[in-house]
Amino acid sequence: MKKQILKAVTATMLIGTFSFAALAQNAAIVNGKAVPKTRMDMLAQQLAAAGRPVTPEMQPQLREEVITREVFMQEAQKQALDANDDYKAQLELARQAIMIRQLFENFKKTHPVTDAEVQAEYDKFVAANGGKEYKSRHILVETKDQADKIMADLKKGGKFEDIAKKQSKDPGSGAKGGDLDWANPGSFVPEFSEALIKLKKGETTSEPIKSQFGYHIIRLDDVRQAQLPKVDEVKPQITQQLQQQRLQKYQEDLRAAAKIE
Structure with a gap:
C-alpha cells in the first residue's frame, strides 16, 4: 500500500515538473496546443525593426497577442481555410518576401562597409564641398x-530685401528677401556662380546675370570657410548610403546573370 502511494506521489511530482517545463518554454497552451515563447521573441524583433522597441512591461501584451493569433489560427484551420487556393497563393508571396529579405540581410552581413570606405566617401564629400561658402x-x-x-531702383536707395519680396519670382528665397543662406558656389548654375565669386562682401552685381531661369540681381552678404561636419557625425548616413549602393548593384548583377526565357 505504501509503495502504491509513493508511486502516485512520484507520478504527480513528475507531471508537475513537466508542466512547469512546458510553461517555461511556451507562452501558453491553447486548446491543448503549445504556443512557443519564440513567437513572442519574433514579434518583438518585428516591432523593433519597425522602430518600436519592446520594453519588459510590454511582455504581457506580446503574450496576449500570440495567444489571440493562435486562437484565430486554430479556428481558420478548423474551417480548412489553409486548403484555399487564395490562401496558398498569398502564402507563397509571403514566403518569397521573407526569403528575399533574408537574402538581402545576409548580403549586408557578409559584405559590411568598412571604415576605410566610409573615410574615402567622406573625403570625396569634403573635396566637392570644401573651400569657401557664400551667403x-x-x-x-x-x-x-x-x-x-x-537695378535702377536699387541705385536710388531701394531696399534689396523689400524688392525681392515683392518682385522676385523665386518662391523659395523671394519670401525671405532673396536670402539664399550659406552655400557652396558649385550648388548654383555656372552663370550665377561665376558672378557670385567675383563680388566683394556687401557688393551687388553691376548688371543683371542671365541664366536658364531668367535674370538675377545678386548681392554677396558674407564669405566664410565651409563648415563641414566631422566624419564621425555623418558616418551612419554614409554607411547606409554605401550599403544601399552595394545592395542595388548586387540585385542588378543577380538579375543580369539570370537566364530568362
Whole structure:
C-alpha cells in the first residue's frame, strides 16, 4: 500500500515538473496546443525593426497577442481555410518576401562597409564641398527690362530685401528677401556662380546675370570657410548610403546573370 502511494506521489511530482517545463518554454497552451515563447521573441524583433522597441512591461501584451493569433489560427484551420487556393497563393508571396529579405540581410552581413570606405566617401564629400561658402541674396525676374528697372531702383536707395519680396519670382528665397543662406558656389548654375565669386562682401552685381531661369540681381552678404561636419557625425548616413549602393548593384548583377526565357 505504501509503495502504491509513493508511486502516485512520484507520478504527480513528475507531471508537475513537466508542466512547469512546458510553461517555461511556451507562452501558453491553447486548446491543448503549445504556443512557443519564440513567437513572442519574433514579434518583438518585428516591432523593433519597425522602430518600436519592446520594453519588459510590454511582455504581457506580446503574450496576449500570440495567444489571440493562435486562437484565430486554430479556428481558420478548423474551417480548412489553409486548403484555399487564395490562401496558398498569398502564402507563397509571403514566403518569397521573407526569403528575399533574408537574402538581402545576409548580403549586408557578409559584405559590411568598412571604415576605410566610409573615410574615402567622406573625403570625396569634403573635396566637392570644401573651400569657401557664400551667403548671398538674389532677385530673379523674367526679362532684362524688369531687371534693369530693379537695378535702377536699387541705385536710388531701394531696399534689396523689400524688392525681392515683392518682385522676385523665386518662391523659395523671394519670401525671405532673396536670402539664399550659406552655400557652396558649385550648388548654383555656372552663370550665377561665376558672378557670385567675383563680388566683394556687401557688393551687388553691376548688371543683371542671365541664366536658364531668367535674370538675377545678386548681392554677396558674407564669405566664410565651409563648415563641414566631422566624419564621425555623418558616418551612419554614409554607411547606409554605401550599403544601399552595394545592395542595388548586387540585385542588378543577380538579375543580369539570370537566364530568362
